[in-house]
Amino acid sequence: MRILLTGATGFIGTHVRDALLAEGHSVRCAARHPGPQRHPRLSWLAVDFSRDTDQSVWQQRLDGIDAVINTVGIFREHDRQRFAALHVDAPRALFAACAASARPPTVIQLSALGADAKADTAYHLSKKAADDYLASLPLRAYIVQPSLVYGKDGVSARAFKTFASMPCALRLGHAPQLVQPIHVDDVAAAIVNLLRQDSAVHGEANPAALRVPLVGPRALPFIDYLAALRAALGMGRLRVLTLPDALARAVAAVAGKLPGALLDADALRMLNRGNSADPALTERLLGRAPRSLESFVEDPDAERVQAKLNWLLPVLRAALAAVWIATAIVSAGLYPVADSYRLLERAGVPWAWAPLMLYGAAGFDLLMGIGTLWLKRRRWLWHAQLALIGFYTVVIAWKLPEFLLHPYGPLTKNLPMLAAIWLLAELEET
Numbered sequence: 001m002r003i004l005l006t007g008a009t010g011f012i013g014t015h016v017r018d019a020l021l022a023e024g025h026s027v028r029c030a031a032r033h034p035g036p037q038r039h040p041r042l043s044w045l046a047v048d049f050s051r052d053t054d055q056s057v058w059q060q061r062l063d064g065i066d067a068v069i070n071t072v073g074i075f076r077e078h079d080r081q082r083f084a085a086l087h088v089d090a091p092r093a094l095f096a097a098c099a100a101s102a103r104p105p106t107v108i109q110l111s112a113l114g115a116d117a118k119a120d121t122a123y124h125l126s127k128k129a130a131d132d133y134l135a136s137l138p139l140r141a142y143i144v145q146p147s148l149v150y151g152k153d154g155v156s157a158r159a160f161k162t163f164a165s166m167p168c169a170l171r172l173g174h175a176p177q178l179v180q181p182i183h184v185d186d187v188a189a190a191i192v193n194l195l196r197q198d199s200a201v202h203g204e205a206n207p208a209a210l211r212v213p214l215v216g217p218r219a220l221p222f223i224d225y226l227a228a229l230r231a232a233l234g235m236g237r238l239r240v241l242t243l244p245d246a247l248a249r250a251v252a253a254v255a256g257k258l259p260g261a262l263l264d265a266d267a268l269r270m271l272n273r274g275n276s277a278d279p280a281l282t283e284r285l286l287g288r289a290p291r292s293l294e295s296f297v298e299d300p301d302a303e304r305v306q307a308k309l310n311w312l313l314p315v316l317r318a319a320l321a322a323v324w325i326a327t328a329i330v331s332a333g334l335y336p337v338a339d340s341y342r343l344l345e346r347a348g349v350p351w352a353w354a355p356l357m358l359y360g361a362a363g364f365d366l367l368m369g370i371g372t373l374w375l376k377r378r379r380w381l382w383h384a385q386l387a388l389i390g391f392y393t394v395v396i397a398w399k400l401p402e403f404l405l406h407p408y409g410p411l412t413k414n415l416p417m418l419a420a421i422w423l424l425a426e427l428e429e430t
Helices: 013-025 055-063 085-098 122-136 155-165 186-194 200-202 222-232 245-255 267-275 280-286 300-334 339-346 352-374 377-401 414-427
Strands: 004-005 026-031 042-046 067-070 106-110 142-146 168-171 212-213 242-243
Touching: 004 013, 013 026, 013 186, 055 085, 067 085, 085 106, 085 122, 085 200, 085 212, 085 267, 106 122, 122 267, 142 186, 155 222, 155 300, 168 222, 168 245, 168 339, 186 352, 212 280, 242 245, 245 267, 280 339, 300 414, 339 352, 377 414
Parallel strands: 004 026, 004 067, 026 042, 067 106, 106 142, 142 212, 168 242
Antiparallel strands: none
16 A cells, blocks of 8 residues: 555554555655655655644645554654644644545544543644544544553653652652553554454445554553553662652642653643543454563663663763852852962962962853763763863862862862763763
8 A cells, every 4th residue: 555654754663554554555754853764665755733724735645655654643742743733733734635625534532542522632632633634534443542552662651761760759649540551563563454454344335434542452541550560670679769749749739840751740630530441442443462562671681771871861961060060159258268269379379360260260160060961962072071080170279289189079079070971971871
């Protein structure tokens, strides 16, 4: 079949793309940033769902297409990525173009479990709006509704393994919070099998959209999901701190202000509502039981280390920032200024330059601390810090050798500081 796949560079879209190619289909991938054409049955189409909200834009893109699979989606709005455009307006334009085609293609819409009559969050309501519109059209269509999707390369899976590896996990309130995680490979296989088993699943005489829940083999509380991931990582029992409902809502509200956070008020409402369904249709599509969550973690040692680094590195970075900022504050006046001037003079700084050097160094330390916390690209910053601390250490050891033999080790403590900064320079991606 010739398939138009939207969101082909996203988490689920990438896996669906590879599964379609493995099945022998020809795939026309639609994405904002087209990738390399490394397969003879793969082609790319530049598409921007935030702008392509008119039916006519999609009409020509459907030429020769047998099936359309829409995997575009965001969990939280940011910049130009808005629910209204990506989840509602662009999909409706695409579906309308499909219905207006001389030979309408089969449509598979990737939605979400919970995008139904009980939906009460912007994410679920926007997905439901596109689903309902698709269901109203005279198209052979499937609305695929997965529960939590796990994949080693998925943002949520990385976050959940990080939470699971921490010394203590937070249970946000007292609701059951049932989830039924499914592996992304099972999601991709189910979508491919929908195309293969089209008539058997849908029925020859029924053109209405069919809603297809995709879930793992069993439902469990979200905190138990974290415990299962922790066990799969080869770690011990998960310690849990349960927050009262009111405090959980407050934590979610604060987290919602942080860029890139998975938790906000809507996410907590969706979690409290639960996310589970009968796995029978998933098993029917796969021809087997979906993968158990105990098998999700494929390389426990490597994934455990990565999960721990995901939270240990930010802690280390915050500690380094605190050292720089505290040093700036102490240097700027908490430590007797006259004593600082005398130390600078002994280090070879002329008395007239002492104020400039003292307050200039304090300001520079403050900028180092702020940059450590807020800069997105820090590789040059780590190198600057290594050079600065190395310079301070050499000069002080030479000019003020008594600090080498000080019982509190003010100079020798620079060695672990240098090692920590070097570690961050080597391990951080930015």
